[in-house]
Amino acid sequence: MINLIGKITLKKIVNKLKKNINSKKIRGMNDRVYHLLNPFKKLQLAYEYMMMTKINLYEKMNKEYIDKFFAMKSSIKLNDKQVEILERMDKDGIAFGRVEDFFGEGFFKELQEEYKRLEETNKEKIDSVKNLKATNSKPYLIHLINKLHISDKTKTINKIVLNKMIPSIAAYYLGMIPRFQGIRLILNLDIPQDDGLIGSQQWHRDNGSARFFKAFIYLKDVDEIDGPFEYIKNTHYKGDYWDVLTHSEKLERQGFYIPDKDMSKYDKVLNENKIRCVGKAGDMVFADTSGIHRGGHCSNGGSRQIVMLHYFPYFSYRGIDFSMDKSFDFPDDKFMKKVFGLE
Numbered sequence: 001m002i003n004l005i006g007k008i009t010l011k012k013i014v015n016k017l018k019k020n021i022n023s024k025k026i027r028g029m030n031d032r033v034y035h036l037l038n039p040f041k042k043l044q045l046a047y048e049y050m051m052m053t054k055i056n057l058y059e060k061m062n063k064e065y066i067d068k069f070f071a072m073k074s075s076i077k078l079n080d081k082q083v084e085i086l087e088r089m090d091k092d093g094i095a096f097g098r099v100e101d102f103f104g105e106g107f108f109k110e111l112q113e114e115y116k117r118l119e120e121t122n123k124e125k126i127d128s129v130k131n132l133k134a135t136n137s138k139p140y141l142i143h144l145i146n147k148l149h150i151s152d153k154t155k156t157i158n159k160i161v162l163n164k165m166i167p168s169i170a171a172y173y174l175g176m177i178p179r180f181q182g183i184r185l186i187l188n189l190d191i192p193q194d195d196g197l198i199g200s201q202q203w204h205r206d207n208g209s210a211r212f213f214k215a216f217i218y219l220k221d222v223d224e225i226d227g228p229f230e231y232i233k234n235t236h237y238k239g240d241y242w243d244v245l246t247h248s249e250k251l252e253r254q255g256f257y258i259p260d261k262d263m264s265k266y267d268k269v270l271n272e273n274k275i276r277c278v279g280k281a282g283d284m285v286f287a288d289t290s291g292i293h294r295g296g297h298c299s300n301g302g303s304r305q306i307v308m309l310h311y312f313p314y315f316s317y318r319g320i321d322f323s324m325d326k327s328f329d330f331p332d333d334k335f336m337k338k339v340f341g342l343e
């Protein structure tokens, strides 16, 4: 009897924990504590190890979603383009595609129009940021969409997140039902050269999970001056160089970012494998950002307009960044309902 009560209570606690893990609150708290510990490097390292232990715990909890993926794998079909992207991702941690391969001809024009509309709505914000001097709080980066509210499936951005093709590749790459974390529409602006690289413009690995699946859509051409995404191939968790500059070397880093002195220790590996993703409007980049990457450093009047889609392992300590109307008529698709945490 006591055993039974114990089991029921434990089950309740585990269910509550599972519910809370994907909340924004938890993620915000983790990041805040980490940054608060910034002056105390050893405590920060201890906290980092605690987070890694938590990631391992999440990995165990993800087992259920690995099983769920394998149970429905035969119903998640990939076409040749998706297979090509998946194979590249497995091998290099990065792959490329075109927007029309996922959303059909004509959609990109609709997306660019949506971007123009959002730019117009945010004109005041954009102008004020343009006039600010860059600091560590990233004023060079403007979120035109950050926390999406899904309420209407005919809206352009909602069409992107409800498309099944990208999460299907994510499922095969992550080997489980992925969790849609959020979508961002970002405008990167030029910053004065002498301010150096800020935030995610510096080399780093994303934290909060052992692996990630992100998809980027370039809304306009990205040339050398427009802050192209840069990636070191093979440094993703499946890659040969996963052990180069991993979390265990955290103490030598500034915050989440890898200082140049550490990067230079691995010059040969890094230079041989560095990819600078210049591209055309409508190009897509897929990346596992557990690999070393950076991006968004515009120069000489350059700018970047980009859509970012994030899919994470089902449980990770990164919270979800979207909401949905209770009355929203979600498409009747078992896989997508799981990806959105609806069943």
Ligand SMILES: [Fe+2]
Binding pocket: 200, 204, 205, 206, 289, 293
């Ligand atoms: Fe990143």
